Amino acid sequence: MRARQPLRDFATNQPLGATALAFLTIFLLLAIFAERIAPYDPVEVDFAAMLSGPTREHWFGTDAFGRDILSRVIYGARTALGIGILASGIGCALGSIIGVASAYFGGKTDLIVQRFVDMLLAFPIVVLALVVAASLGRMPVLGIDLNLVVAIAIPIIPKVARVVRSAALGVRAMAYIDAARTAGFSHVRIVLRHMLPNVMGPILVLATAYVAQAILLEAALSFLGLGVAEPTPAWGLMLAGNATDFYREAPWVVIFPGLAVTLVVLAFNTLGDALRDYLDPKLGI
Amino acid sequence: MLGFLARRLLLAIPTLLGVAVITFLILRVLPGDIVEVKLRADGGAVTQEMVQKERVRLGLDKPVIAQFGDWMKGLATFDLGNSMWTGRPVTEEIGIRLALSAQLAVMATIVALVLAVPLGTLSALARGTWIDGAIRLLTMAGLAVPSFWLGMLIIMGLLAVNAMPPLVFRPFFDDPWSNLKQLFWPALAIGYRYAAVVARMIRSSIIDVMGEDYIRTARAKGLPEGKVVGRHGLRNAMLPSITVIGLEFAFLFGGLAVTEQVFNLNGIGKLFVQAVTQRDFVLIQTIVMMSAVIFVVVNLIVDLLYAALDPRLRVR
Numbered sequence: 001m002r003a004r005q006p007l008r009d010f011a012t013n014q015p016l017g018a019t020a021l022a023f024l025t026i027f028l029l030l031a032i033f034a035e036r037i038a039p040y041d042p043v044e045v046d047f048a049a050m051l052s053g054p055t056r057e058h059w060f061g062t063d064a065f066g067r068d069i070l071s072r073v074i075y076g077a078r079t080a081l082g083i084g085i086l087a088s089g090i091g092c093a094l095g096s097i098i099g100v101a102s103a104y105f106g107g108k109t110d111l112i113v114q115r116f117v118d119m120l121l122a123f124p125i126v127v128l129a130l131v132v133a134a135s136l137g138r139m140p141v142l143g144i145d146l147n148l149v150v151a152i153a154i155p156i157i158p159k160v161a162r163v164v165r166s167a168a169l170g171v172r173a174m175a176y177i178d179a180a181r182t183a184g185f186s187h188v189r190i191v192l193r194h195m196l197p198n199v200m201g202p203i204l205v206l207a208t209a210y211v212a213q214a215i216l217l218e219a220a221l222s223f224l225g226l227g228v229a230e231p232t233p234a235w236g237l238m239l240a241g242n243a244t245d246f247y248r249e250a251p252w253v254v255i256f257p258g259l260a261v262t263l264v265v266l267a268f269n270t271l272g273d274a275l276r277d278y279l280d281p282k283l284g285i
Numbered sequence: 286m287l288g289f290l291a292r293r294l295l296l297a298i299p300t301l302l303g304v305a306v307i308t309f310l311i312l313r314v315l316p317g318d319i320v321e322v323k324l325r326a327d328g329g330a331v332t333q334e335m336v337q338k339e340r341v342r343l344g345l346d347k348p349v350i351a352q353f354g355d356w357m358k359g360l361a362t363f364d365l366g367n368s369m370w371t372g373r374p375v376t377e378e379i380g381i382r383l384a385l386s387a388q389l390a391v392m393a394t395i396v397a398l399v400l401a402v403p404l405g406t407l408s409a410l411a412r413g414t415w416i417d418g419a420i421r422l423l424t425m426a427g428l429a430v431p432s433f434w435l436g437m438l439i440i441m442g443l444l445a446v447n448a449m450p451p452l453v454f455r456p457f458f459d460d461p462w463s464n465l466k467q468l469f470w471p472a473l474a475i476g477y478r479y480a481a482v483v484a485r486m487i488r489s490s491i492i493d494v495m496g497e498d499y500i501r502t503a504r505a506k507g508l509p510e511g512k513v514v515g516r517h518g519l520r521n522a523m524l525p526s527i528t529v530i531g532l533e534f535a536f537l538f539g540g541l542a543v544t545e546q547v548f549n550l551n552g553i554g555k556l557f558v559q560a561v562t563q564r565d566f567v568l569i570q571t572i573v574m575m576s577a578v579i580f581v582v583v584n585l586i587v588d589l590l591y592a593a594l595d596p597r598l599r600v601r
Binding site: 115116118119120122123124125126127130131132134135212216219220223224225226236239247248251254255257258261262263265266269270 | 299300301303304307308311312425426428429430431433434437438440441444535536538539540542543546557558561562564569572573576577580581
């Protein structure tokens with residue numbers, strides 16, 4: 001496409017975005033190799049070290065059960081990134097297909113789909129996700145609660161569908177779409193092979209930004225007790241329950257998990273902004 | 286104007302009906318309901334007979350369509366039903382908590398605007414300088430900090446300086462000082478994110494507007510820069526920002542749900558989370574409908590404001 005070495009080109013054009021990408025890569029590695037990197041078992045209870053402050057043994061201190069907070073933050077990265085990337089991926093994939101199809105078929109289909117999207121957009125995302133999460137219950141697969149992923153993905157679908165539709169309307173007017181129809185290609189093929197690839201830029205930007213949203217949403221749901229369940233280490237969950245009892249004696253219980261959420265979300269947002277500016281310099285202000 | 290209003294209100298009906306159907310389907314078609322949760326919470330052995338009796342009492346044994354019909358009939362006659370958990374009318378459950386949440390939402394909006402308008406303007410005018418950089422960092426952080434964590438940090442800070450806000454809620458008109466002292470901090474926790482979203486919007490629209498011809502004209506005729514920015518720049522830049530302000534206001538509910546939990550405030554957000562945990566369908570669907578109505582009304586107000594602020598949009 002634009003450069004033979006897209007990564008290097010991106011890094012020179014968007015140094016801030018590249019920094020965010022590097023930071024996220026580190027977190028991703030932490031998440032993948034948590035077993036090797038974390039100094040302790042994240043669920044191991046150690047009553048001898050309850051609420052220990054940051055020491056050489058426990059860099060981030062320990063919680064009320066004597067569990068090592070650094071290890072829990074590292075394993076929490078696995079939960080947050082796993083759920084965040086999956087939910088954003090599912091939400092963006094479905095939203096994109098709906099948006100592109102809506103733009104391609106136009107007419108009544110478009111109208112009906114857009115009314116449906118309007119309805120879903122009338123829900124505050126936390127409300128929609130909470131209700132869906134509570135209704136679906138839990139379905140853990142390989143340590144990740146798939147129903148929670150669905151609950152977080154659903155509010156993302158209409159937002160993505162809306163944006164992708166307007167990008168796809170431009171593509172719809174291109175001559176090569178008419179050419180493809182004249183050539184007798186099926187609707188499915190045109191939508192997936194001719195239209196979708198041409199709106200990949202905006203989708204990539206949305207997908208990055210919605211990982212951030214999904215991670216925030218997961219943290220909020222877990223904090224409210226309707227997200228990730230104990231004993232799975234999750235940042236939002238680490239702040240729930242009795243974390244507040246120790247404001248005075250053990251601020252580290254509160255500080256580190258929240259800092260992890262903030263930094264990762266900040267990095268994804270920065271990366272999203274940088275991608276947008278890189279892919280479409282016109283848009284950047 | 287009246288015709289426009291009437292048409293908009295008519296258009297809102299299908300949206301609200303759709304929200305009702307979606308909410309209802311999510312709540313009723315999927316397995317599991319309040320009965321078992323509630324009976325187990327009451328303790329003792331749960332027999333099939335008890336479950337069945339309770340389901341009949343709550344009307345959960347009827348076909349889904351009939352249940353939906355009952356609810357719609359109730360909505361039309363303003364009989365919203367009783368909470369499945371406490372048995373009290375949902376209007377009462379919501380009513381006693383409404384003042385707190387509404388006030389919190391308004392205060393969060395004020396906090397957001399007070400922060401966002403000057404910061405967004407300054408950032409745009411000082412574009413590319415370190416001031417712009419600092420403000421952009423501040424707004425990026427605002428988008429990233431979970432509001433509940435910010436709330437916790439605020440409480441920790443207040444504890445550290447021994448300035449804990451009052452714990453008991455006093456209505457504003459009973460004791461304004463105590464009321465404001467208590468609600469300012471949660472309003473700040475919710476308002477920071479809100480401010481960040483709005484400030485970013487204001488920044489980019491001011492940058493857009495300041496490139497317009499009429500700004501050059503205003504400068505050319507010798508208008509002081511302050512007036513150029515205030516009267517011509519900011520006023521025009523506020524238009525697109527109003528949409529964002531309205532949309533964020535309509536969705537403040539999400540912030541309330543988590544922040545009320547942190548500050549232990551007995552508001553609608555906390556009630557909603559409780560209702561979801563207990564699967565209190567009647568309460569959940571009422572609150573969801575309420576938030577959808579707020580969304581529709583806020584959108585309408587935004588459109589009216591648009592028309593009021595920009596005469597070009599009136600002819601339609």
